Amino acid sequence: MKPVRAARDVVLAISRVYEELRDDLAYYESDYLTQRRMQSQVK
Amino acid sequence: MTNQPYLSCALRKSERGTIMPATKVKGLAETSREKLKAAIEEVERFLNNHALPELVQEDNEESRAFYSGMLSDLRHLLVFSEVAYEKLGAVLRRPNFDTDLAERILYEVYHHASTPFSILKMNVTPKTGATRTQARTPSASG
Numbered sequence: 001m002k003p004v005r006a007a008r009d010v011v012l013a014i015s016r017v018y019e020e021l022r023d024d025l026a027y028y029e030s031d032y033l034t035q036r037r038m039q040s041q042v043k
Numbered sequence: 044m045t046n047q048p049y050l051s052c053a054l055r056k057s058e059r060g061t062i063m064p065a066t067k068v069k070g071l072a073e074t075s076r077e078k079l080k081a082a083i084e085e086v087e088r089f090l091n092n093h094a095l096p097e098l099v100q101e102d103n104e105e106s107r108a109f110y111s112g113m114l115s116d117l118r119h120l121l122v123f124s125e126v127a128y129e130k131l132g133a134v135l136r137r138p139n140f141d142t143d144l145a146e147r148i149l150y151e152v153y154h155h156a157s158t159p160f161s162i163l164k165m166n167v168t169p170k171t172g173a174t175r176t177q178a179r180t181p182s183a184s185g
Contacts, residue, residue, distance in 0.1 A: 004098055007113060010089040011164050017082040018160035021075060021152065027063065028146070028153040 065142045069135070072145045075152055076131040079124045082156075086121045090114070116163045123155045 063071075098110040130148045134141055 003109070003113075004100060006089070006093055007098060007110070010085060010117070013085045014082045014160065015164060017078045017085075018157050018164075021078050022157040022161070024071060024075065024078075025149055025153040025157065028150040033150075 063146070065140060068142050068145050068149070069140050071149060072131050072135055075149060076128055076135065079128045079131070079152070079156070083121060083124050083128060086117055086124070090117060090121065113163070120156060120160055120163065123151075127152045127156055 093114075095107070095110055095114060098114075099106050127148060130151075131145070134145045134148060
């Protein structure tokens with residue numbers, strides 16, 4: 001099913017923003033949690 | 044002292060605080076907040092101007108389920124983004140920047156706003172070839 005134009009437009013409009021956020025915050029996908037776990041192990 | 048290399052590495056890092064320097068975390072908090080604001084404005088504009096009946100052009104159950112789910116996802120995304128925007132504003136306004144708190148919020152932004160958006164986009168953009176109803180079938184039954 002092809003979405004109506006307005007639906008596609010809003011998703012494309014916010015795509016750039018959320019994809020930039022995803023790239024900027026890639027560290028928080030797994031590295032951050034790994035670091036937190038390692039810190040808690042040594043405490 | 045441990046003989047495990049990764050733990051000794053962690054000791055050095057924990058002595059310094061976080062891996063990411065506080066200045067970089069603060070910069071990320073500022074830019075993320077600005078980006079969230081831009082997304083919030085777009086989503087709000089859409090939700091304020093489009094209702095389910097006008098989006099459902101083919102009067103069938105699949106179309107209704109598709110747009111109902113899409114509007115629901117956008118509302119959730121808006122709420123998560125607004126909450127994160129407010130939290131980042133609060134942490135940035137503190138006289139002493141709390142790096143740990145900022146990192147927890149940025150972690151939430153990644154997992155509660157950015158990743159769900161990717162799922163939303165996958166469901167809405169036709170190039171994937173999968174419709175929302177197909178994608179939702181497993182969770183709907185569970």
